[in-house]
Amino acid sequence: MPELPEVEIVKQSLKKSIKYKKIQKVIVYNRNLRFKVANNFEKILKNEIITEVSRFSKYIILHFKNENYCIIHLGMTGTFHLIENLKKKKNTNLSFYQSTTLPKKHNHIKIIFKNFKIIYNDPRRFGFFEIIDDKKKLDSYFQKKGPEPLSKKFNYKYLKNRLSNKKKNIKNLLLDQNFVSGIGNIYANEILFYSQINPRKSGFKIKDAEIRDIVKYSKLVLKLAIKHGGSTIRDFKNMKGSYGSFQKKFKIYGREGKNCTRNKCDGTICKIYQTNRSSFFCILCQK
DNA sequence: CCGTTAACCTGAGAGC
DNA sequence: TGCTCTCAGGTTAACG
Numbered sequence: 130m131p132e133l134p135e136v137e138i139v140k141q142s143l144k145k146s147i148k149y150k151k152i153q154k155v156i157v158y159n160r161n162l163r164f165k166v167a168n169n170f171e172k173i174l175k176n177e178i179i180t181e182v183s184r185f186s187k188y189i190i191l192h193f194k195n196e197n198y199c200i201i202h203l204g205m206t207g208t209f210h211l212i213e214n215l216k217k218k219k220n221t222n223l224s225f226y227q228s229t230t231l232p233k234k235h236n237h238i239k240i241i242f243k244n245f246k247i248i249y250n251d252p253r254r255f256g257f258f259e260i261i262d263d264k265k266k267l268d269s270y271f272q273k274k275g276p277e278p279l280s281k282k283f284n285y286k287y288l289k290n291r292l293s294n295k296k297k298n299i300k301n302l303l304l305d306q307n308f309v310s311g312i313g314n315i316y317a318n319e320i321l322f323y324s325q326i327n328p329r330k331s332g333f334k335i336k337d338a339e340i341r342d343i344v345k346y347s348k349l350v351l352k353l354a355i356k357h358g359g360s361t362i363r364d365f366k367n368m369k370g371s372y373g374s375f376q377k378k379f380k381i382y383g384r385e386g387k388n389c390t391r392n393k394c395d396g397t398i399c400k401i402y403q404t405n406r407s408s409f410f411c412i413l414c415q416k
Numbered sequence: 417c418c419g420t421t422a423a424c425c426t427g428a429g430a431g432c
Numbered sequence: 433t434g435c436t437c438t439c440a441g442g443t444t445a446a447c448g
Binding site: 251253254296 | 420421427
């Protein structure tokens with residue numbers, strides 16, 4: 130589910146509701162997420178004040194007053210739900226999947242504040258919560274990752290340098306979080322469509338003008354997706370609301386067999402698999 | 417160093 | 433109605 134734009138949307142709504150708030154109590158119903166939730170997780174968070182909610186790549190970071198940090202990853206299916214204690218206005222949702230009711234299954238963590246609580250739901254349990262106990266460890270955690278596509282570090286010079294010796298195809302390079310951090314399968318496909326590059330093309334074969342396009346369109350597509358509230362793919366028929374709408378703007382993802390959406394292009398969109406991930410591209414205009 | 421594969425999980429949807 | 437199969441927005445350990 131969540132690539133950089135979706136995580137950014139979740140971060141924004143989390144921030145709005147929990148920044149400067151004090152955690153009263155934490156309940157962990159299931160510790161078996163991607164990494165086991167620490168046994169002292171509840172104890173560490175209890176009575177802590179959240180001083181900031183930030184994001185790097187697909188990670189959300191809660192900052193606490195005592196200089197502890199909590200790194201959160203949503204995996205494929207992690208969502209947060211805000212439940213207010215008010216009688217009139219309950220079940221307000223702050224998740225990426227908009228819902229009017231809380232799912233019954235797979236609620237793993239509950240964080241209780243004075244007038245509301247947030248619940249972490251994750252059917253596949255690929256997400257995780259990890260406590261980091263000082264700033265240096267936090268920094269080194271992210272230093273190993275590639276630059277954020279929206280940051281200034283992700284520029285022509287960086288890409289030119291890194292691509293020159295890469296035999297690997299550009300699609301898998303964009304998905305490699307140590308190469309660039311935050312792009313997932315949907316946006317990798319979209320970025321390559323905008324840049325008119327075949328996903329099978331080797332890194333070292335990418336031309337200078339194409340490198341500039343990848344930089345340009347990575348930023349453009351991700352920003353546009355954030356503007357539209359991210360993408361909601363699965364159609365939750367029983368749930369109301371429509372937080373993410375960028376799926377309506379997809380140019381290439383999930384459009385196999387259809388005509389190319391590029392102006393004046395007569396190509397057909399085809400689907401292939403690269404390292405078990407689906408790739409979509411136009412056979413005519415992506416060279 | 418490189419690239420590939422399987423593994424971690426559940427649920428939706430297709431096909432029979 | 434139900435079985436079996438494939439696929440899904442992500443990451444990473446293990447292998448050759």
